[in-house]
Each structure stands twice: as structure tokens, then as C-alpha cells.
Amino acid sequence: xxxxxxxxxxxxxxxxxxxxxxCSPMKGHSHVYWYRQLPEEGLKFMVYLQKExxxxxxxxxxxxxxxxxxxxxxxxxxxxxxxxxxxAAYFCASSLxxxxxxxxxxxxxxxxx
Amino acid sequence: GENVEQHPSTLSxxxxxxxxxxxxxxxxxxxxxxxxxQELGKRPQLIIDIRSNVGEKKDQRIAVTLNKTxxxxxxxxxxxxxxxxxxxxxxxxxxxxxxxxVFGPGTRLSVLP
Numbered sequence: 001x002x003x004x005x006x007x008x009x010x011x012x013x014x015x016x017x018x019x020x021x022x023c024s025p026m027k028g029h030s031h032v033y034w035y036r037q038l039p040e041e042g043l044k045f046m047v048y049l050q051k052e053x054x055x056x057x058x059x060x061x062x063x064x065x066x067x068x069x070x071x072x073x074x075x076x077x078x079x080x081x082x083x084x085x086x087x088a089a090y091f092c093a094s095s096l097x098x099x100x101x102x103x104x105x106x107x108x109x110x111x112x113x
Numbered sequence: 114g115e116n117v118e119q120h121p122s123t124l125s126x127x128x129x130x131x132x133x134x135x136x137x138x139x140x141x142x143x144x145x146x147x148x149x150x151q152e153l154g155k156r157p158q159l160i161i162d163i164r165s166n167v168g169e170k171k172d173q174r175i176a177v178t179l180n181k182t183x184x185x186x187x188x189x190x191x192x193x194x195x196x197x198x199x200x201x202x203x204x205x206x207x208x209x210x211x212x213x214x215v216f217g218p219g220t221r222l223s224v225l226p
Contacts, residue, residue, distance in 0.1 A: 035216075042202055043157065043216040058114075091156065101147070102214075104156040 002027075004094050004105035005074075012111045013082050021077040021108045025094030032075040033102060034067060037089045049075060082112045115140040117205050119217030126193050127225050134220045136203035137185040145206040146186050147214070148177060152199045160201075161188070193224045 005024040013019050025032050030051050035043040045059040049069040060067065064082075069075040079086055089109050093102040116139040126132050138146075147162035163170045163177045163186065170177050174193075179186040190197055200221050204214035 033214075042218040043204075043214075045214060045216075101159055101162065103159065104149075106156050 004029075004092060004103050006090075006092055006105035006108050008108060009106060010109050010111070012113060014113055015083055016081050019079040019082050019086070019110055019112075021079075021090050021092075021110070022074040023077070023092035023094075023105055024074040025092075026103055029094035029096050029103075031095045031097060031102075032069050033093045033095075034075075034077050035091045035093065037091060037107070039088075043091065046077075079110075082110075084112050086110060087112045115143060115205055115215040117203060117215045117217040119203055119220055121220060122218065123221045123223070125223045125225060128193060128195060130193055132188075132190045132193050132197070132222055132224075134188045134201055134203070134222070135185060136187070136205075136217050137183075138205040138215075139184065140205070141181075141184065143205040146177070146179060147204050148188050149202045149204065149216075150199045151202065151219075157202060190222075193222075195224050195226055198222055198224045 004026055007022050011019055032049045034046040036046055037043050047060045047067045048056040052071050064080045066078045087110055089107045091104050091107045093104045095102040119136045124132055144165040148160050149157035150160045151157040161172050161175050161177050163179050165181055168179055174191045176189045200219045202219050203217040206214055
């Protein structure tokens with residue numbers, strides 16, 4: 001089991017460009033969670049998805065951010081028209097079901113220049 | 114919504130001593146409390162968790178206690194070793210339907226040789 005895979009590990013974008021972050025959950029896991037971590041800070045919940053459904057997006061900014069978890073393929077976190085304040089590490093986690101252990105990927109470090 | 118506080122923010126102990134990190138939560142509906150360890154530049158890794166129907170759980174040198182009435186839980190590390198140095202995050206789940214945790218701000222533990 002390869003674990004939770006995120007790519008790219010590092011992503012540099014100019015202000016105004018789009019960033020696409022991918023997350024492949026552990027085999028058999030259908031629950032995916034995205035978190036943002038600013039340097040020297042904790043993990044902030046963004047969105048929780050099950051296959052093809054957004055369950056909770058209460059932590060997601062209302063504009064420019066979107067997430068999906070299609071029937072086939074990885075979960076995608078999309079940030080449109082990036083700004084410097086979007087620079088952070090974005091971690092995804094997956095779990096087998098609700099209220100079970102969640103395992104994190106290595107994260108994608110987004111730098112907006 | 115849920116709010117998780119964590120103390121202390123930094124902790125230095127001598128190798129072999131014990132370390133205790135404390136967290137409080139606000140939502141009495143929270144029922145799952147994991148602890149994650151994050152080394153510099155790496156993913157958060159689950160080290161121990163506890164559910165609300167249990168008061169204490171131990172795994173070798175690590176133990177977690179939960180006081181539901183007071184809404185606080187603590188991580189105890191005994192016989193600390195230099196490799197225990199990392200940032201530790203507590204979290205509380207705010208839903209029975211998934212791990213959209215609210216994380217504490219983290220404790221940076223340094224174990225001095």
C-alpha cells in the first residue's frame with residue numbers, strides 16, 4: 001500500500017495563475033480531507049470529500065478555491081488566480097470511513113511569487 | 114464551532130524525562146481525539162488516538178488521557194529520546210461522519226541530550 005500520494009511536492013506559481021494540487025488516497029479509502037498549513041502554524045481544515053461528493057467545505061474560502069473527488073482519479077484542490085497569501089503547505093489525508101484513522105500525504109508546498 | 118487550545122507552545126525536556134502536552138476542546142459532541150507528530154518538512158503522523166468512551170490509552174512510552182467532563186485531553190511521553198523532538202498536534206473531530214478535525218496550534222518539543 002503506497003500510502004497517500006500527493007503531487008506535486010513543490011509548486012511555484014505567479015500571482016494570478018491557477019494551482020492544481022492532486023491527492024491519491026490510500027487504496028480502499030473513499031474519504032479525503034484537505035488541510036492548509038502556514039509556516040510555524042497548525043493545520044487548518046479546508047474540505048472533506050467522499051467519492052463525487054463534498055461533505056463539508058466549511059473551511060474553504062468562498063472564492064477562488066474548489067475541490068473535487070471524481071469517481072475515477074485523484075482528488076483535486078484547485079486555486080484560481082493565486083495570491084501571495086495562498087503560499088502554504090497543503091496536506092491531504094484519507095480514511096477508510098467516517099470516524100476512523102486518517103493518514104496524511106507528504107503535502108504540496110505552494111509558493112506564489 | 115469547535116475550538117481546540119493546546120499548551121505549552123514550546124517544551125524542552127532533558128532526555129529521559131517525561132513530557133506532557135495538554136489540550137482543551139469546546140464542542141461536547143466531539144468524540145475522537147488523535148495526536149499527530151510532525152517532524153520538520155514531513156507529513157503529520159498519527160501516534161495515538163482516543164475515543165470518548167475511553168478515559169486512558171497507552172502505547173509503550175506514549176499515553177493519552179481524556180476527561181470528557183472538563184473537555185480536556187493530554188499526551189504523556191515517558192523516557193523521552195532525542196527522536197521524540199518534533200511538533201505535536203492534538204485534534205478533535207467535530208462530526209461523526211468524517212475526520213474534518215479541528216487541530217490545536219501545536220507544541221514544539223525539544224528533547225535535549
